[in-house]
Amino acid sequence: MPELKLKTLFSAEEIERQVVRLGQEINRDYQDREIILVGILKGSFLFIADLCRQLQGPLTIDFMRLASYGSETQSSGIIELRKDLEVSIRGKHVLVVEDIIDSGLTLQSLLHRLQERQPASLKVCALIDKRARREVSLEADYIGITMDDGFIVGYGLDYDERYRNLPGIFLAEPFE
Numbered sequence: 675m676p677e678l679k680l681k682t683l684f685s686a687e688e689i690e691r692q693v694v695r696l697g698q699e700i701n702r703d704y705q706d707r708e709i710i711l712v713g714i715l716k717g718s719f720l721f722i723a724d725l726c727r728q729l730q731g732p733l734t735i736d737f738m739r740l741a742s743y744g745s746e747t748q749s750s751g752i753i754e755l756r757k758d759l760e761v762s763i764r765g766k767h768v769l770v771v772e773d774i775i776d777s778g779l780t781l782q783s784l785l786h787r788l789q790e791r792q793p794a795s796l797k798v799c800a801l802i803d804k805r806a807r808r809e810v811s812l813e814a815d816y817i818g819i820t821m822d823d824g825f826i827v828g829y830g831l832d833y834d835e836r837y838r839n840l841p842g843i844f845l846a847e848p849f850e
């Protein structure tokens with residue numbers, strides 16, 4: 675695979691500022707209500723690790739693994755469930771933690787699956803909201819950073835499984 679040419683879009687410091695702000699908003703809204711944080715693997719692993727350390731109320735953490743991009747830069751449209759939750763969410767306050775909402779297809783499939791399990795509430799926190807390629811009209815309840823089009827990597831986001839470990843978020847220039 676050729677090396678991508680990367681341009682800094684959001685620094686680690688900017689991401690940290692947004693994670694702290696999101697934590698404050700979530701703390702204010704949930705107060706002492708217990709949350710089940712649902713991280714969507716793999717992309718959200720760094721975001722949920724940082725976000726959960728900003729949260730002050732009682733919470734538990736579980737993960738789902740959904741995938742549709744593989745080695746492409748556009749959604750295949752087929753949202754594959756590779757790992758389900760291990761806990762029941764019935765009657766619980768669920769907060770989904772996503773790294774990015776792009777076409778919206780992953781979130782649409784996810785919310786459909788989770789709503790059927792009758793949680794007390796179901797909200798979404800997304801670090802990145804990329805609106806240019808949205809195919810379904812969905813909004814997150816908590817949004818870190820909004821951006822225009824362009825394929826990004828870093829802070830959990832990959833291209834063909836690489837670059838997830840970068841501390842900031844970068845624009846992959848060949849895909850602009």
Ligand SMILES: O=P(O)(O)OC[C@H]1O[C@H](OP(=O)(O)OP(=O)(O)O)[C@H](O)[C@@H]1O
Nearest residue numbers: 715716717741742743776777778779780
């Ligand atoms: O709004 P969408 O167009 O559906 O895109 C968003 C989803 O795509 C990516 O997952 P991916 O399929 O790449 O799996 P990964 O998290 O394991 O990288 C990303 O982590 C989101 O879950």
Ligand code: HPA
Nearest residue numbers: 776824825826827831832
């Ligand atoms: O821009 C992106 N980068 C990495 N993964 C993604 N999944 C949806 N959009 C993106």
Ligand SMILES: [Mg+2]
Nearest residue numbers: 717743744832
């Ligand atoms: Mg991916």
